[in-house]
Amino acid sequence: MTLKFWGVRGSTPTPERRNSRYGGNTACLEIRLNDGTLIILDCGSGLRALGKSLIREFGAQQITAFLFLTHFHWDHIQGIPFFLPLYRKGNRFFFHSVSTKGLELESAVEGQMASPYFPVDMSIMGSVRSFYDIGTSAITVSNAVITSTVLNHPQGSVAYRVEADGGSAVYATDTEPGSPLHDQNVRKIARGADLFIYDSQYTLEQLQNEKKGWGHSSWEEGVKIALEAGVRQFMLFHHDPDHDDANIDSLVVQARERFPNSIAAAEGMVVEIPQRTPRGAVTVGSERRQDERYAISLPMKVAWMTRAGSLREEVVQAYNVSRKGVYFVAPAEMAAEKVFYLDFTPPWDVGPAGRVSIRFQGEVVRLENVTGKEEGVAGKLGVAARIVKPLGPAARARSTRSKPRIRRKK
Numbered sequence: 001m002t003l004k005f006w007g008v009r010g011s012t013p014t015p016e017r018r019n020s021r022y023g024g025n026t027a028c029l030e031i032r033l034n035d036g037t038l039i040i041l042d043c044g045s046g047l048r049a050l051g052k053s054l055i056r057e058f059g060a061q062q063i064t065a066f067l068f069l070t071h072f073h074w075d076h077i078q079g080i081p082f083f084l085p086l087y088r089k090g091n092r093f094f095f096h097s098v099s100t101k102g103l104e105l106e107s108a109v110e111g112q113m114a115s116p117y118f119p120v121d122m123s124i125m126g127s128v129r130s131f132y133d134i135g136t137s138a139i140t141v142s143n144a145v146i147t148s149t150v151l152n153h154p155q156g157s158v159a160y161r162v163e164a165d166g167g168s169a170v171y172a173t174d175t176e177p178g179s180p181l182h183d184q185n186v187r188k189i190a191r192g193a194d195l196f197i198y199d200s201q202y203t204l205e206q207l208q209n210e211k212k213g214w215g216h217s218s219w220e221e222g223v224k225i226a227l228e229a230g231v232r233q234f235m236l237f238h239h240d241p242d243h244d245d246a247n248i249d250s251l252v253v254q255a256r257e258r259f260p261n262s263i264a265a266a267e268g269m270v271v272e273i274p275q276r277t278p279r280g281a282v283t284v285g286s287e288r289r290q291d292e293r294y295a296i297s298l299p300m301k302v303a304w305m306t307r308a309g310s311l312r313e314e315v316v317q318a319y320n321v322s323r324k325g326v327y328f329v330a331p332a333e334m335a336a337e338k339v340f341y342l343d344f345t346p347p348w349d350v351g352p353a354g355r356v357s358i359r360f361q362g363e364v365v366r367l368e369n370v371t372g373k374e375e376g377v378a379g380k381l382g383v384a385a386r387i388v389k390p391l392g393p394a395a396r397a398r399s400t401r402s403k404p405r406i407r408r409k410k
């Protein structure tokens with residue numbers, strides 16, 4: 001999955017020289033799935049340039065796109081009347097939104113093209129347009145699963161999470177921290193995301209003073225969520241119209257002090273989200289950025305206490321290891337348990353005794369259903385776990401006199 005940013009500014013377009021590096025167009029993201037499916041998040045003024053680019057790319061071929069709007073504030077819909085592919089016969093557009101305050105998608109989109117605001121109305125558009133209010137239930141577009149959650153914003157707004165091609169991106173803009181329900185919503189939808197795009201319009205100081213109640217957030221809050229949700233990369237988005245390039249540069253520098261993998265969205269930026277093995281984000285809490293990780297495919301032995309109170313032991317496949325965590329694929333039954341023991345045997349001889357297994361105590365930090373095509377993983381559980389502490393040599397590697405801690409289940 002690849003993302004391209006066509007508009008990253010918040011509130012109003014800012015076509016000024018001092019903003020030229022980050023760009024002055026308002027919110028618009030293009031997502032291309034590996035199979036070519038086109039998804040568009042928000043239709044701010046950046047949509048205009050995206051439309052021109054699509055016409056260059058597709059020529060006389062038909063364009064189909066799936067559009068998702070976070071809400072209907074101007075900076076998220078104002079590109080629609082200037083999106084040329086909408087006027088062309090044969091093109092098909094599927095608009096989606098989550099109705100939060102009883103606003104209807106079609107009339108909200110059409111309303112801005114009504115008299116006296118615009119010279120022509122939507123009826124002159126030759127394309128076929130469909131409108132869907134999807135609620136907050138997950139929907140599928142090609143191989144992408146798109147989920148949403150409600151944010152804290154005047155007239156409402158929603159965040160979207162796009163899971164596709166073995167990666168995940170979360171787009172959470174136009175939201176203000178301080179409402180426990182919505183604060184929790186953002187953390188939940190961001191959990192373990194590869195890319196976390198977040199409303200960083202204000203500084204914390206502005207947010208606590210003159211900008212309180214305007215429905216936006218800060219990079220400080222974004223970093224906090226990024227750490228709590230264990231995301232891979234944090235992206236500052238919805239830049240304030242009064243923040244020029246130098247301002248935004250300095251916000252990124254500050255954000256990196258607390259979350260090294262931070263960047264600010266810029267117009268024209270392309271972010272490719274690599275596929276993982278197996279499908280699903282590999283995240284081990286917030287520690288994953290501080291530690292070197294090794295992509296491997298290695299059998300490990302896992303033991304855990306079942307709900308019935310017996311110990312169960314299984315050989316699992318580990319795919320990603322760092323000093324502090326591990327990602328492995330386990331049988332679905334493991335879902336019940338949080339703490340487990342992991343016997344790790346390096347695939348080489350250690351010392352004169354040959355191979356040695358070391359036992360660790362681990363704690364599950366995230367579970368996900370694995371849908372990858374790798375053999376034997378379908379229907380199983382992806383487990384991201386934190387290594388709590390090493391427990392010394394594994395039972396098997398101990399001398400025969402020591403009592404094994406774990407017995408295989410009969």
Ligand SMILES: [Zn+2]
Nearest residue numbers: 010011075174
């Ligand atoms: Zn906005």
Ligand SMILES: [Zn+2]
Nearest residue numbers: 071073153174
């Ligand atoms: Zn807004």
